[in-house]
Amino acid sequence: MILIIYAHPYPQHSHANKRMIELAGALEGVEIRSLYELYPDFNIDVAAEQEAVSRASLIIWQHPMQWYSVTPLLKLWIDKVLAHGWAYGHGGTALRGKSVMWAVTTGGGDQHFDLGSHPGFDVLSQPLQATAIYCGLNWLPPFAAHCTFICDDETLQAQARQYKHRLLEWQEAQHG
Template identity: 60%
Template sequence: MILIVYAHPYPDQSRVNQQMLERVSSRPDVAVRSLYDLYPNFDIDVDAEQRAVEQAELVVLQHPMYWYSMPPLLKLWIDKVFTHGWAYGRGATALSGKGLLWAVTTGGNHDHFQIGAHPGFSVLAQPLHATAVYCHMRWLDPVVVHGAYAADAETQHAQIEHYCARLACWKED
């Protein structure tokens, strides 16, 4: 099963994220947990979230880029759900071997993220990559949909199709 942990504070304002979810949520092996719908007061049901993660083979963190990071509720979700003794630490095996895929949308184009001597998303992905490694998960190359505000429809469609294709064959990564 694929679990998409979706974190967008203003989901109605995101045409691209809506399209991404529409394209993949009809798959029988996909479950979506929309954090801002489930927890508008940031009061996360840790047990429910851990049960959802336990059922998944692949965990997808899908969200818009917020100041070169993730929205605050997703950060809180990771802090609360990936607990010591469950996700990491002595005897913790809940996440071991599961895939972790970062699916992020950006307002800027690809060139916007060529920051100084640190090209692309490798620097921005480091905290999530390190989390995956620390929890004994398989880190998969991120899916980045650039230009969510301004890219032409054809470019966005191609990027969304790439996301769908990655989910269809994620075990081969």
């Protein structure tokens, strides 16, 4: 099962993530947990989240980039759900052997991250990658949809199709 931990603060105002979620959610074997809709009060049900994660083979952290980072509720999800004794530390083996993918949309274009005037995309992904590795998760190449401010509908839809394709490829690799 692919579990998408979707952390958009205003899902009803989304253009990019909404399309990605629509296409990914139509696939068999994909479950979506929209954190801001489940937990508008930020009171995360840790047991329910851990139960969902335990059924997944691939976890996806999907969100719009905000200040070069994850959205606040996703950070809280990581802090609470990846608990000592469950995700790491003594007896903390629940995530071992699972994979994780970072799926992020950005307002900036890819050249914005490649110019060298500020940290590139690889650097920005490092806290998540380190977290994943620390918990025994297999870190997959991230999926990034850039330029979302100026993309037309067709480009946004094409990015969503690429996302769906990445998930299908992963599913096929598991079965084949």
